[in-house]
Amino acid sequence: MVQDLSFSDLSLCLKTEGLSFRAGCFTVKLHSDIANVVSGLSTLYSDSEIITEPCDFTITVEKKAGLRQYIKPQVQFYFNGIEPFTPLPYGQALPLFEWGLNWCVTNHCHQYLIIHAAVVEKNGLALIMPGQPGSGKSTLCAALVEVGGWRLLSDELTMVHLDGKKIQPNPRPTSLKNQSIDFVKSFTSAERFTPTVHDTLKGSVAHLKPLSINVDQFNKTAAPVLIVYPKYEQGVDSTLTELSKGDSFLRLADHSFNYSILGAAGFDALSKLHDKVGCYEFHYNGDIVQAIATMDSLLY
Amino acid sequence: MPIIILLCHPQKVKKWETHQWDELLQQAYSTGLVGRIYSILSNAELFAFVPDLLQWHFTSAHTVFLAHKHDVLSEIGYIEKALKPAGIHPVFLKGSAYILAGAKCSQGRLFADIDIFVSKKELPATEEILRWSGWAGKKMDKHDEKYYRDWMHEIPPMTNTRTGMTIDVHHNLVPVVSRMRLNSEKIFSNVMIDNKGVKTLSAEDKVLHSAAHLLLDGEFNHGFRDLHDVYLLIVEYTAKDPIFLSRLQQRSIDLGFELIFFYCLKLQCYFFALSVEDNLLVECEKRLKSVVISRQILKLFIKVLSPNITNHGSQSYKNALFLLFLRAHWLKMPTHILLPHLLYKSFVAPFNRRKFDTIDESKV
Numbered sequence: 001m002v003q004d005l006s007f008s009d010l011s012l013c014l015k016t017e018g019l020s021f022r023a024g025c026f027t028v029k030l031h032s033d034i035a036n037v038v039s040g041l042s043t044l045y046s047d048s049e050i051i052t053e054p055c056d057f058t059i060t061v062e063k064k065a066g067l068r069q070y071i072k073p074q075v076q077f078y079f080n081g082i083e084p085f086t087p088l089p090y091g092q093a094l095p096l097f098e099w100g101l102n103w104c105v106t107n108h109c110h111q112y113l114i115i116h117a118a119v120v121e122k123n124g125l126a127l128i129m130p131g132q133p134g135s136g137k138s139t140l141c142a143a144l145v146e147v148g149g150w151r152l153l154s155d156e157l158t159m160v161h162l163d164g165k166k167i168q169p170n171p172r173p174t175s176l177k178n179q180s181i182d183f184v185k186s187f188t189s190a191e192r193f194t195p196t197v198h199d200t201l202k203g204s205v206a207h208l209k210p211l212s213i214n215v216d217q218f219n220k221t222a223a224p225v226l227i228v229y230p231k232y233e234q235g236v237d238s239t240l241t242e243l244s245k246g247d248s249f250l251r252l253a254d255h256s257f258n259y260s261i262l263g264a265a266g267f268d269a270l271s272k273l274h275d276k277v278g279c280y281e282f283h284y285n286g287d288i289v290q291a292i293a294t295m296d297s298l299l300y
Numbered sequence: 301m302p303i304i305i306l307l308c309h310p311q312k313v314k315k316w317e318t319h320q321w322d323e324l325l326q327q328a329y330s331t332g333l334v335g336r337i338y339s340i341l342s343n344a345e346l347f348a349f350v351p352d353l354l355q356w357h358f359t360s361a362h363t364v365f366l367a368h369k370h371d372v373l374s375e376i377g378y379i380e381k382a383l384k385p386a387g388i389h390p391v392f393l394k395g396s397a398y399i400l401a402g403a404k405c406s407q408g409r410l411f412a413d414i415d416i417f418v419s420k421k422e423l424p425a426t427e428e429i430l431r432w433s434g435w436a437g438k439k440m441d442k443h444d445e446k447y448y449r450d451w452m453h454e455i456p457p458m459t460n461t462r463t464g465m466t467i468d469v470h471h472n473l474v475p476v477v478s479r480m481r482l483n484s485e486k487i488f489s490n491v492m493i494d495n496k497g498v499k500t501l502s503a504e505d506k507v508l509h510s511a512a513h514l515l516l517d518g519e520f521n522h523g524f525r526d527l528h529d530v531y532l533l534i535v536e537y538t539a540k541d542p543i544f545l546s547r548l549q550q551r552s553i554d555l556g557f558e559l560i561f562f563y564c565l566k567l568q569c570y571f572f573a574l575s576v577e578d579n580l581l582v583e584c585e586k587r588l589k590s591v592v593i594s595r596q597i598l599k600l601f602i603k604v605l606s607p608n609i610t611n612h613g614s615q616s617y618k619n620a621l622f623l624l625f626l627r628a629h630w631l632k633m634p635t636h637i638l639l640p641h642l643l644y645k646s647f648v649a650p651f652n653r654r655k656f657d658t659i660d661e662s663k664v
Contacts, residue, residue: 053318053353054318054319054321054322054325054351054353054354055322056354056357058326058329079329080326080327080329080330080609081330081609081612082329082330108357108360108361109356109360110360110363110364111356111359111360260367261363261364261367262363262367263366263367263370265363
């Protein structure tokens with residue numbers, strides 16, 4: 001496991017031959033000579049297996065060369081030598097790695113229908129929470145997992161098997177933004193967080209390490225039974241409204257990354273998924289105890 | 301290198317060990333050939349030899365290719381439908397042409413935009429009709445506008461506002477101010493028309509255009525893939541016509557593309573061990589202005605086109621890239637245009653760019 005390596009060994013490994021480890025259900029070979037990446041990795045992936053087999057994604061995160069590095073250094077993400085993004089300020093190396101790895105998944109894994117949604121499991125049953133940035137899906141997801149006893153499948157990318165019957169877990173760090181960072185810290189241990197990085201494209205960002213029991217169950221699929229569209233609003237009473245399947249179908253197609261690439265197979269997967277699920281809209285005011293109770297009640 | 305072995309002798313993968321597949325996958329991603337390798341392996345019934353853990357990379361790339369091909373064919377339909385009433389029948393170039401011709405090199409190949417070629421006479425009408433039919437040009441500064449319209453062989457790219465796909469409308473195959481002049485009438489008189497009336501370049505011109513594009517352009521992001529396109533085209537056409545290479549040589553002389561033909565053959569021999577008769581190569585060398593310089597340039601091409609990305613950080617790689625960038629610009633423009641252009645691009649454009657670009661957040 002990554003935690004068996006001392007900090008200096010980890011750093012050396014990342015600098016030289018690269019570290020191969022499991023990230024969610026995928027494997028990554030990472031090269032980096034950036035201190036923030038080494039410490040971020042030792043916080044977020046300490047429970048991850050070290051891999052000896054070939055890896056899915058070969059990634060390098062390093063300082064962008066050129067004169068600029070002496071004035072305003074930047075960091076670049078490479079996927080097998082390809083640079084998919086414009087470089088970011090040097091301090092954002094760790095978020096860049098996490099975002100870049102999401103890009104690797106959404107751009108290459110078309111054996112699944114990939115939806116921009118958090119997904120958690122209890123008793124083998126999965127609850128999918130799609131949401132626009134700011135809808136509070138990551139916060140709700142963190143509350144369900146950290147307090148409510150649900151298992152984290154993914155906080156960002158819901159991967160639906162093309163038969164529509166199973167969700168593939170991809171337990172990776174949860175990305176929290178702005179006010180939600182302190183909010184989630186109020187009910188979970190602060191050591192599992194990476195230092196907050198300010199002024200990114202998404203505002204202030206911090207990552208939360210997943211629980212080790214969730215990491216270990218990366219291959220245990222769950223059956224989707226619920227799709228809940230969360231909407232965080234301060235000061236309202238929390239309300240749950242049933243949503244028609246047709247409505248949900250269209251919204252989910254819109255939230256998916258590869259619906260158009262999959263064509264007919266994507267349509268079939270979404271239809272079969274909707275055969276079995278209840279669909280709801282959930283306005284919530286940040287009362288997590290009540291939110292957990294509401295989600296639990298939907299299961300039974 | 302695994303990727304070269306696979307592309308030249310796919311049967312050898314039967315004896316591969318895991319680490320070779322690992323290296324192959326990395327090289328396939330960096331060269332953009334994952335989808336093509338899927339096609340090669342599955343056509344040869346070798347896909348079962350791919351280790352289970354890595355198979356999804358190749359099948360996923362194939363899924364993307366099928367969606368892309370579908371989109372390209374409907375886009376070709378939209379373009380034809382828009383231009384047909386005006387009696388304009390464009391010649392489709394490169395990626396879209398390979399799909400239309402059902403060429404082997406179209407399998408698993410993705411490309412960013414559709415290239416069409418019309419005569420200079422038809423150009424204003426083509427542009428106008430496309431605008432009326434929902435295509436829109438990108439905002440550009442005056443310099444870029446002039447660059448395209450007065451010096452290059454194509455007008456500024458336009459985007460289909462319904463589908464998001466980009467079209468490059470060409471009125472020549474090489475820049476009009478370049479040192480390599482090309483009479484576009486010679487190309488038009490030789491085009492291929494399929495049974496639906498859709499036009500693509502003749503077999504010889506497809507190869508020469510593809511090679512010219514690769515060897516005259518100063519960027520090599522997809523260089524190795526493009527080189528392999530040319531290889532597949534030559535192999536495919538040679539199977540139909542054993543003297544295809546001599547025809548190709550003749551055509552290169554007619555068009556004044558002898559130099560391109562020389563580099564192209566040499567690179568095909570070097571990377572893919574294409575079998576070429578000795579006298580054809582000797583004949584090619586005879587036509588060169590300077591054998592010594594051409595051999596040096598060939599070495600630079602070999603350096604930048606290699607699929608081995610581990611040397612991309614090396615100084616010799618960067619130097620080769622820079623020299624070929626200069627060469628490309630030298631060929632593209634006469635000095636009195638080139639110098640002001642390079643000065644503008646290095647000192648004025650970086651400041652202007654901020655007005656036009658915003659960081660694409662969706663990519664992150």
